[in-house]
Amino acid sequence: xxxxxxxxxxxxxxxxxxxxxxxxxxxxxxxxxxxxxxxxxxxxxxxxxxxxxxxxxxxxxxxxxxxxxxxxxxxxxxxxxxxxxxxxxxxxxxxxxxxxxxxxxxxxxxxxxxxxxxxxxxxxxxxxxxxxxxxxxxxxxxxxxxxx
Numbered sequence: 001x002x003x004x005x006x007x008x009x010x011x012x013x014x015x016x017x018x019x020x021x022x023x024x025x026x027x028x029x030x031x032x033x034x035x036x037x038x039x040x041x042x043x044x045x046x047x048x049x050x051x052x053x054x055x056x057x058x059x060x061x062x063x064x065x066x067x068x069x070x071x072x073x074x075x076x077x078x079x080x081x082x083x084x085x086x087x088x089x090x091x092x093x094x095x096x097x098x099x100x101x102x103x104x105x106x107x108x109x110x111x112x113x114x115x116x117x118x119x120x121x122x123x124x125x126x127x128x129x130x131x132x133x134x135x136x137x138x139x140x141x142x143x144x145x146x147x148x
Contacts, residue, residue: 003088004081006121007102007111013038016045016069020052023068034099036109037072043101043109045072078103081110085122088113093133 014023014035023035027049037045047068055071056063078101079088092100092115102111115134 001085002081003079003083003085003102003113004111006085006117007081007113008117009111011036011101011109011112013109014047014068015039016067016072018068020056020063020066020068020071023047024049024052034112035068036101036112037068038109043076043078043103043107045069045074046076046099046101047072048099076101079113080105085113089118096134096136098134 012026012030012032012035014026014037016037016039026035027033033050034046034048036043037047045068051071051073055061056066061070077091077095077097079091081102081104088100092098092113098115100113101109102113104110
């Protein structure tokens with residue numbers, strides 16, 4: 001099975017210069033936990049509700065003055081839409097990430113593979129193992145390269 005067969009095709013993006021308030025509102029309005037960040041129509045990062053909370057609110061920063069680029073993750077790990085799902089799952093497990101951006105052959109953003117997609121589209125036994133591996137606390141393994 002290929003990533004494009006089970007990924008979410010609906011992707012919500014935000015500009016890295018947008019305010020954190022705008023990012024949080026967009027997440028609330030779309031009932032999602034992350035936004036893919038773009039700059040000049042290229043994927044430049046990812047921002048999650050956790051990033052806003054832990055890197056902004058919890059650190060006592062002036063949220064009204066902060067923008068998405070202040071808290072986003074810049075080194076985005078991604079996979080290709082034609083990658084085998086099992087390869088993408090290994091990336092997610094090894095990097096303990098819950099949402100994996102999906103790019104096409106020309107590096108255009110075409111979707112996101114999330115643990116929600118996995119839990120509803122993959123066999124229960126496999127999805128349970130993946131979710132458990134992603135959710136384990138402790139030191140993360142070194143990042144893997146992307147699959148293209």
